[in-house]
Amino acid sequence: xxxxxxxxxxxxxxxxxxxxxxxxxxxxxxxxxxxxxxxxxxxxxxxxxxxxxxxxxxxxxxxxxxxxxxxxxxxxxxxxxxxxxxxxxxxxxxxxxxxxxxxxxxxxxxxxxxxxxxxxxxxxxxxxxxxxxxxxxxxxxxxxxxxxxxxxxxxxxxxxxxxxxxxxxxxxxxxxxxxxxxxxxxxxxxxxxxxxxxxxxxxxxxxxxxxxxxxxxxxxxxxx
Amino acid sequence: xxxxxxxxxxxxxxxxxxxxxxxxxxxxxxxxxxxxxxxxxxxxxxxxxxxxxxxxxxxxxxxxxxxxxxxxxxxxxxxxxxxxxxxxxxxxxxxxxxxxxxxxxxxxxxxxxxxxxxxxxxxxxxxxxxxxxxxxxxxxxxxxxxxxxxxxxxxxxxxxxxxxxxxxxxxxxxxxxxxxxxxxxxxxxxxxxxxxxxxxxxxxxxxxxxxxxxxxxxxxxxxxxxxxxxxxxxxxxx
Numbered sequence: 001x002x003x004x005x006x007x008x009x010x011x012x013x014x015x016x017x018x019x020x021x022x023x024x025x026x027x028x029x030x031x032x033x034x035x036x037x038x039x040x041x042x043x044x045x046x047x048x049x050x051x052x053x054x055x056x057x058x059x060x061x062x063x064x065x066x067x068x069x070x071x072x073x074x075x076x077x078x079x080x081x082x083x084x085x086x087x088x089x090x091x092x093x094x095x096x097x098x099x100x101x102x103x104x105x106x107x108x109x110x111x112x113x114x115x116x117x118x119x120x121x122x123x124x125x126x127x128x129x130x131x132x133x134x135x136x137x138x139x140x141x142x143x144x145x146x147x148x149x150x151x152x153x154x155x156x157x158x159x160x161x162x163x164x165x166x167x168x169x170x171x172x173x174x175x176x177x178x179x180x181x182x183x184x185x186x187x188x189x190x191x192x193x194x195x196x197x198x199x200x201x202x203x204x205x206x207x208x209x210x211x212x213x214x215x216x217x218x219x220x221x222x223x224x
Numbered sequence: 225x226x227x228x229x230x231x232x233x234x235x236x237x238x239x240x241x242x243x244x245x246x247x248x249x250x251x252x253x254x255x256x257x258x259x260x261x262x263x264x265x266x267x268x269x270x271x272x273x274x275x276x277x278x279x280x281x282x283x284x285x286x287x288x289x290x291x292x293x294x295x296x297x298x299x300x301x302x303x304x305x306x307x308x309x310x311x312x313x314x315x316x317x318x319x320x321x322x323x324x325x326x327x328x329x330x331x332x333x334x335x336x337x338x339x340x341x342x343x344x345x346x347x348x349x350x351x352x353x354x355x356x357x358x359x360x361x362x363x364x365x366x367x368x369x370x371x372x373x374x375x376x377x378x379x380x381x382x383x384x385x386x387x388x389x390x391x392x393x394x395x396x397x398x399x400x401x402x403x404x405x406x407x408x409x410x411x412x413x414x415x416x417x418x419x420x421x422x423x424x425x426x427x428x429x430x431x432x433x434x435x436x437x438x439x440x441x442x443x444x445x446x447x448x449x450x451x452x453x454x455x456x457x458x459x460x461x462x
Contacts, residue, residue: 158314
């Protein structure tokens, strides 16, 4: 009940926090998906299995590092090169890093898994390697990339909440303030909205995933 | 091979950094954590994760099994729905919600971690058993196996790798969530990180963060080994 009171009376504050949260996720995952796809294209070429293995392993390890620990490690590193170590920037960097594994892994497997016959057909039609990449491989990989992005976003909504600890704003701010002052209404408001955000984005991205799947093409589900 | 080199290099760097910083003793007038304190918090961290994980395996695996039985069909979709939604709830939100409900300290910390790590285990156990092809069960029935034998000799061994994956994922996630449990006074390495953040001493943060990262990477590799070892020979893909 207190929680409801708080939400109603301070709706503008809550709303700003939600917007901040979405902002961090949008920037982090937006950059993340571009970086991830570019890296995947770079490592998916012929004869680059060694590099690919190292990159994928790096992203796997990245995933195991606890986010609070990552923020702890990033603060001294970033301040050593005179970049802002708290606030928006480290939060976005963390989101990019954590989003890398699902996006990289999915894009890589999708690019590698394109039917050889289709590539051959493209080549037979006189396509250049670049055309094969942009007209054959990537469109086929898009649904799988989207599935990766979906996982990344759901994970990152949680990470962004923790990023409030280093002053990145967002709904985590409410939770931390609530814990510090033992204000149950603040804790619940933050936690409930973060959860709603995660569940909503999961559902939304599921729809987008279906929507971007080229008609007539059904690739088997990605590694989730 | 290359993976192993990276693995040990990373562990080495993290341990060396921790050792180097700890050897400084203090920064300005701030005393850093002593080796004893780091060790104590590490043990606390492992206790938190270990107890919660063992409980979660003890409850989650049988629960996952039960959900695959035909008699539980009605409940199973409901429970799996809850599990799926529960998994999307961010860890911080979960810990935060648990705090007012359970209180502060070690036991509430374990309880929160337990519930949170239950989800991937239940989900994977269910998926692992459901993925067994019905024809294998049929042929076992045809050979005259009882339901109990099928469970012990067919379903469990075949589902084991998937169940282990669930346990590995939940353990690694748990190590991370346990750092947040320091917020509700459960102790562990998160306490050093949080202390460092609040006092604005990066060295103190590293003293907590580097061992946590080490722990997560180590446990992931270790359980990966166990997973590989438990996979029946016929199921291994080169």
